[in-house]
Amino acid sequence: MDISQLQALQPYLWTLPKTAHEERAEVLLYGSQPLLKSMDEKVLEQITNVATLPGIVGAAMAMPDAHWGYGFPIGGVAAFDAEQNGVISAGGVGFDISCGIRCLRSNLNLADAAPLLQQLADRLFETIPAGVGVEGTLQFTPQQLDQVLAYGAHWAVKQGYGDTADLEFIEENGCVAGAQPYNVSTLAKQRQQGEMGTLGSGNHYLEVQVVEHIYDQATAQAFGLHQGQLLVSIHCGSRGLGHQIGTEYLMMFVKAANQLGIHLPERELACAPIQSPAGQQYIGAMQAATNCALANRQILTHLARETFGEIYPHAVLETLFDVSHNTCKKETHEFHGQTRTLYVHRKGATRAFGPGHPQLPARYQTTGQPIIIGGSMGTGSYILAGMENNPAFASCSHGAGRAISRNQALKKWQGKELIKELKQQGILIRTRSMRGAAEEAPGAYKDVDIVATDTEKAGLARRVAFLKPKVCIKG
Amino acid sequence: MTPPSIHPMSPDKVIDYFEHDADVGIVGRGATLEQAFENAARAMFAIITNIDAVVPKTVITVEFEETDPELALVIWLNHILGTARQHGMVFNHFQLRRTHNHWLGELHGEPWRDNLERGTEVKGATLTMLSVQSTKGIWEARCVVDV
Numbered sequence: 001m002d003i004s005q006l007q008a009l010q011p012y013l014w015t016l017p018k019t020a021h022e023e024r025a026e027v028l029l030y031g032s033q034p035l036l037k038s039m040d041e042k043v044l045e046q047i048t049n050v051a052t053l054p055g056i057v058g059a060a061m062a063m064p065d066a067h068w069g070y071g072f073p074i075g076g077v078a079a080f081d082a083e084q085n086g087v088i089s090a091g092g093v094g095f096d097i098s099c100g101i102r103c104l105r106s107n108l109n110l111a112d113a114a115p116l117l118q119q120l121a122d123r124l125f126e127t128i129p130a131g132v133g134v135e136g137t138l139q140f141t142p143q144q145l146d147q148v149l150a151y152g153a154h155w156a157v158k159q160g161y162g163d164t165a166d167l168e169f170i171e172e173n174g175c176v177a178g179a180q181p182y183n184v185s186t187l188a189k190q191r192q193q194g195e196m197g198t199l200g201s202g203n204h205y206l207e208v209q210v211v212e213h214i215y216d217q218a219t220a221q222a223f224g225l226h227q228g229q230l231l232v233s234i235h236c237g238s239r240g241l242g243h244q245i246g247t248e249y250l251m252m253f254v255k256a257a258n259q260l261g262i263h264l265p266e267r268e269l270a271c272a273p274i275q276s277p278a279g280q281q282y283i284g285a286m287q288a289a290t291n292c293a294l295a296n297r298q299i300l301t302h303l304a305r306e307t308f309g310e311i312y313p314h315a316v317l318e319t320l321f322d323v324s325h326n327t328c329k330k331e332t333h334e335f336h337g338q339t340r341t342l343y344v345h346r347k348g349a350t351r352a353f354g355p356g357h358p359q360l361p362a363r364y365q366t367t368g369q370p371i372i373i374g375g376s377m378g379t380g381s382y383i384l385a386g387m388e389n390n391p392a393f394a395s396c397s398h399g400a401g402r403a404i405s406r407n408q409a410l411k412k413w414q415g416k417e418l419i420k421e422l423k424q425q426g427i428l429i430r431t432r433s434m435r436g437a438a439e440e441a442p443g444a445y446k447d448v449d450i451v452a453t454d455t456e457k458a459g460l461a462r463r464v465a466f467l468k469p470k471v472c473i474k475g
Numbered sequence: 476m477t478p479p480s481i482h483p484m485s486p487d488k489v490i491d492y493f494e495h496d497a498d499v500g501i502v503g504r505g506a507t508l509e510q511a512f513e514n515a516a517r518a519m520f521a522i523i524t525n526i527d528a529v530v531p532k533t534v535i536t537v538e539f540e541e542t543d544p545e546l547a548l549v550i551w552l553n554h555i556l557g558t559a560r561q562h563g564m565v566f567n568h569f570q571l572r573r574t575h576n577h578w579l580g581e582l583h584g585e586p587w588r589d590n591l592e593r594g595t596e597v598k599g600a601t602l603t604m605l606s607v608q609s610t611k612g613i614w615e616a617r618c619v620v621d622v
Contacts, residue, residue, distance in 0.1 A: 040496060068496040070603050070621075095599055095621050132523050132596035133587035135563060187554070190561045201596035202622045240560050243599035243621065247553055250602065251546055268602045405494045406595075406622065432593040439595060439622075475596060 012458035031064035042068035055086025065401035071268030074348035082274035089271035092345035095246040098293035099237030100324030125430035136197035149181040152291030156298035170322040180284025191240030197299035201475025209467035238293040321370040325398035378442030384461040396460035490518035511614035529567035531583035552600035
C-alpha cells in the first residue's frame with residue numbers, strides 16, 4: 001500500500017485525511033509502517049468505501065491483518081446505529097458467516113504425548129471430515145436443520161455432542177438470539193444437509209498445538225495455560241449454508257439499493273437499513289447461520305474429544321474459548337461519553353472484550369476474553385487477551401492474512417514436498433489435497449509474529465501465549 | 476439453430492484464471508454468453524478436481540430466473556455448487572440455455588469416488604471483479620470464487 005497519502009496519528013495508528021468535498025466517516029488503519037506498506041492497495045480503497053455507508057459511527061477501521069476482501073476488506077471493522085438509519089451489510093459480515101476458532105486446552109503435555117502423536121494425526125484424519133466432497137456422518141432432515149439454526153451449540157450439546165460446560169465459553173453462550181430459520185432459503189439448507197460436523201477446506205483446519213512461549217504468566221494461568229501443554233484449535237464456520245445466505249441477501253440488497261436510496265461505491269457493499277424489512281430479514285438469517293457455525297464447531301469438538309480419548313485414555317479437552325471473526329453483533333459501547341447500541345460488523349476481525357465486560361464468563365472477568373489469532377500451518381498461532389479501552393469497538397486481528405495469492409503459491413510450492421519439509425520440522429500434516437497444501441504454504445502468509453505484535457502495540461489486545469503446530473488436519 | 480461461429484480460441488483460453496489475494500478469479504469464454512457461463516463453471520470445477528478424470532455419466536438439471544446477466548453468472552455458479560454438495564457429486568460438463576429471463580442448465584458428472592483428485596473446495600461465487608461482456612464476438616464471464 002502506498003502510505004504517502006496516510007497521516008500517522010500514533011506509531012501504530014494511521015488515518016486517511018479527507019479531501020475538501022469528501023463526505024465520509026474517518027478511516028483508521030492499525031499497524032506499523034512496514035505492515036501497512038505490505039498491505040495491498042485494495043484495503044485502503046475498500047475501507048474508505050465502508051466509511052461512506054449510512055449511519056456509520058466513529059470510523060471505518062482496518063486491523064493489522066487487513067487484506068483485500070469482498071466489499072469490506074478482510075480485517076475490516078465498522079459500527080452502525082440503527083436509530084441513525086445505519087445499515088447492515090452482508091459483505092461486512094462475510095460469506096462464511098460466523099467463521100471462527102474454537103480453542104480447547106488439554107491436560108496433556110507434549111513431552112508425554114509425543115510418542116503417540118503420529119497415531120493421533122492418523123486417527124484425527126479419519127474421524128474429522130475434511131476437504132472437498134467429504135461429507136459428515138450426520139444427515140439432517142429440513143426440520144432437524146431448523147433446530148440447529150435456532151439453537152446452535154445448545155442443540156449440539158442436547159444431542160450429546162459435548163458438554164454443558166462448553167457453553168459458558170462460547171460467545172453468546174453458544175446460541176445467538178433472533179435466529180429466523182425460515183429466512184434461510186431451501187437451497188441454503190440443502191447445501192448444509194451433509195455438511196454439519198465438517199471442517200471444509202481452504203484455510204480451515206483442526207490443529208494440535210503446543211504452548212511454546214508465554215508472554216503473560218498471570219493471564220496464562222487464569223486461562224489454564226502452561227508451557228509445553230497441548231491445545232486443539234478448530235477453525236471453520238457455517239459452511240455452504242452461510243455462503244448461500246450471504247450471496248442471496250447480497251443480491252437482494254444490490255437490487256434494492258436504488259429503492260432504499262443507498263449509493264453503492266461497490267456492489268459488494270450492498271446493504272440495507274437495519275430497521276428495514278430487508279435488513280431485519282437478513283439479520284434473522286445471519287443469526288441462524290451463526291448458530292449453524294457454533295453447532296458445527298461443537299460437533300467437531302466432540303469428535304476431537306472422542307479421538308483423543310482413543311489415543312490418550314486420560315485426556316481431557318476443555319473449551320478455552322470459541323470466538324467468531326465474521327460477524328455483525330448488536331452491542332453496547334461507550335462512544336464520546338454516550339452509551340450507544342451499535343451493530344458492529346467484524347469481517348475477518350475478532351471481538352476483544354476487556355476485563356469486566358458483563359458478557360464474559362466469571363473466569364475471564366479480570367483478564368479480558370481470550371482472543372485467537374490463527375497463523376499458518378508451519379508458523380504458529382497466538383492467544384491474546386482483551387484490553388480495557390480498546391479503541392476499535394472491542395475488536396482486533398483474527399489471523400496472519402495472506403501475503404501472496406493461491407495461484408502464486410501453487411507456482412512456488414509442491415504439496416508433497418511441503419508436507420515432507422514440515423514433517424522434518426516436527427509438524428504432521430494430514431490432507432486429501434496436495435493442491436490445498438501448496439496453497440496454504442506457510443510462506444503464502446504474512447508473518448503472524450508481526451501481526452500479533454502490532455495488535456498489542458496498537459492497544460487492541462495483549463499477547464498471552466504463542467502456540468506451535470504439531471498436527472494439522474487440513475481440508 | 477446453428478450456434479454462432481466461434482472465433483479461433485485455443486482450448487486453454489476458454490477457461491482461465493486471474494489473481495486475487497485470498498481467493499481465485501475464474502474466467503469462462505465462448506462464442507455465446509451461455510458458452511462463457513458453461514466454461515466459467517468448468518474453470519470453477521477445475522479448482523475442485525481434475526475435471527478430465529470425471530466421467531459425465533449422470534445429468535442433473537437446474538433452473539432459475541434472472542434478468543441481469545452478471546447476477547445470473549453468480550446464481551448459476553452457486554446453483555451448481557449447491558447441487559454438487561446436495562448430491563455428493565462433481566461435474567465437468569455443462570450446458571446452459573436461456574429463454575428471456577429463464578435459465579435452464581444441465582450438469583454432467585458423477586458422485587465423488589476415492590480416486591478423483593481432491594483439489595480445493597469452492598464455497599461460492601462472489602460479486603467481486605464480476606463482469607459479463609462481449610468483445611469482438613467473444614463472450615467472457617468472470618468473477619472471484621471464495622475458497
